[in-house]
Amino acid sequence: MTNVVDKRKNKFNRYKDLRENPGELLSPAIKPVKEYDALDRIADIADEGTFTPFQFDFPETNPLDFEGYVEKKEELRKECGSHDAIIAGECKIDGWPCVMAVMNKKFMMASMGMELGEIFCRACEYAGEKHLPFIVFTASGGARMQEGILSLMQMAKTSAVVKRFKDEGGLYITVLTHPTTGGVSASFATLGDITLAEPKALIGFAGPRVIEQTIGQKLPEGFQRAEFLQEHGFVDEIVRRENMKEELGKLLRLHSNIYLRR
Amino acid sequence: MSAIEKVLIARDKDRPKINDYIDALFTDFFEQKGDFLGKEDGSIYGGIALFHGRPVTVLGHRKGRTVEENMACNFGMPGPEGYRKALRIMKQAEKFRRPIITFVDTPGAYPGLEAEMYGQAQAIAANLAEMSALKVPVISIVTGEGSSGGALGIAVANKVFMLENAIYSVLSPEGFASILWHDSTRRDEAAQVMKLTAQDLYEFGVIDGIISEKADLMSAIDRKLKSALKELDMLSADELAVNRYEKFRYFDEARLNASSAKEMEVV
Numbered sequence: 321m322t323n324v325v326d327k328r329k330n331k332f333n334r335y336k337d338l339r340e341n342p343g344e345l346l347s348p349a350i351k352p353v354k355e356y357d358a359l360d361r362i363a364d365i366a367d368e369g370t371f372t373p374f375q376f377d378f379p380e381t382n383p384l385d386f387e388g389y390v391e392k393k394e395e396l397r398k399e400c401g402s403h404d405a406i407i408a409g410e411c412k413i414d415g416w417p418c419v420m421a422v423m424n425k426k427f428m429m430a431s432m433g434m435e436l437g438e439i440f441c442r443a444c445e446y447a448g449e450k451h452l453p454f455i456v457f458t459a460s461g462g463a464r465m466q467e468g469i470l471s472l473m474q475m476a477k478t479s480a481v482v483k484r485f486k487d488e489g490g491l492y493i494t495v496l497t498h499p500t501t502g503g504v505s506a507s508f509a510t511l512g513d514i515t516l517a518e519p520k521a522l523i524g525f526a527g528p529r530v531i532e533q534t535i536g537q538k539l540p541e542g543f544q545r546a547e548f549l550q551e552h553g554f555v556d557e558i559v560r561r562e563n564m565k566e567e568l569g570k571l572l573r574l575h576s577n578i579y580l581r582r
Numbered sequence: 583m584s585a586i587e588k589v590l591i592a593r594d595k596d597r598p599k600i601n602d603y604i605d606a607l608f609t610d611f612f613e614q615k616g617d618f619l620g621k622e623d624g625s626i627y628g629g630i631a632l633f634h635g636r637p638v639t640v641l642g643h644r645k646g647r648t649v650e651e652n653m654a655c656n657f658g659m660p661g662p663e664g665y666r667k668a669l670r671i672m673k674q675a676e677k678f679r680r681p682i683i684t685f686v687d688t689p690g691a692y693p694g695l696e697a698e699m700y701g702q703a704q705a706i707a708a709n710l711a712e713m714s715a716l717k718v719p720v721i722s723i724v725t726g727e728g729s730s731g732g733a734l735g736i737a738v739a740n741k742v743f744m745l746e747n748a749i750y751s752v753l754s755p756e757g758f759a760s761i762l763w764h765d766s767t768r769r770d771e772a773a774q775v776m777k778l779t780a781q782d783l784y785e786f787g788v789i790d791g792i793i794s795e796k797a798d799l800m801s802a803i804d805r806k807l808k809s810a811l812k813e814l815d816m817l818s819a820d821e822l823a824v825n826r827y828e829k830f831r832y833f834d835e836a837r838l839n840a841s842s843a844k845e846m847e848v849v
Contacts, residue, residue, distance in 0.1 A: 526693030
């Protein structure tokens, strides 16, 4: 157990190198990933050297005994360098301490199963205990089908935890990135005190294909995109990636009175 | 009975519908319509009623038997306004300290253009969050199809029961087969794999009990509601909220071995 934790600890302590050299996280058989991922995100947002990830050690879960599920997760853990499709930790943004969680769609489309839900909840509870703001970058295809009803229940679990955090005065900021859909959009992603989104991110409950099949017509251009959501009143501000850190820093500064509780 | 047989029974149009349950179990029903934000959604039916003389708020998904009825209630698939109506009347129940009883029977929240436009995801999320903290007893009964977030959106309850032949799942078996195997015709197999029957969910610890459909169904529900209310009446308003919170926060604790891993290690 400690070995696994230590290994990951080392991985993250060498975090800066990893950012420059993402191939190190990957097994040799897997090609380096070019897409902007959770690690890139953390490197761009957290002040240099401040991100300390939370470590978890869960027993292997496969409630439906779904064929290939455990193997798939094992493979992805190596590839993504995280236990599940979310990395959470404490960091500073423009000098302001906070808890940040970043979802990683490379890991089974960042679908929400028990472990993802639990990591989200513990990160949120930690933020509550320490009176720190909680910032979440969402991206998800929805509930993790391979965990059946237990994945659906994560929606209630995460919503309850984040509601308690907010009721106790916690600042909860969500950044909706492409795509944020299904069970994640219908739970913690849309419960932010402040809701940001990246340009053109697909955000919605049902997937566009399902809607087209249901209504029997093509969807209009830009449907379910961040701009569309903002037009309909569900997004505070759309922020480009290169401005994200600055904007989050500003939001923390605007809420600086919450740090007086610490 | 195989899982797919249960799915078909749960979807049977001749199964009792919400108005049948309300007629049989409650008196003096007063329907409350509208989300008071600009819309009425017929797929959620609810209001105030008496349960053995005690005021309660009762609500649930509405399905019809005929095409006309189903058009009026959108086949039991609510839009955001349906969830907002449900929340409105649940918050009112909390104000007047009425227990809340919900009946769950839906193929899912409606995947439509307007539903997305007006915030389907946000409406369901709001219900999950707000229901978790209600300071009155909440009891939910899955009577037919409990499918996806559309079902859970009115089912964050202190006690969740299922009828013997009801199903409760993350998605329809057709959807599950389509997403995981890219083949919706493998529905029967999906139903088996998904573990969506009342018996499966009881074993998962997700529901609190199964209501037998063998004898008089309405009497069985009546007895279950009475005993659940009696039990929940022992709790104070704050304890009711804590009880529900902990139920949903820790239902999977044993699987995650959270007792030993509760202390988070910050490195």
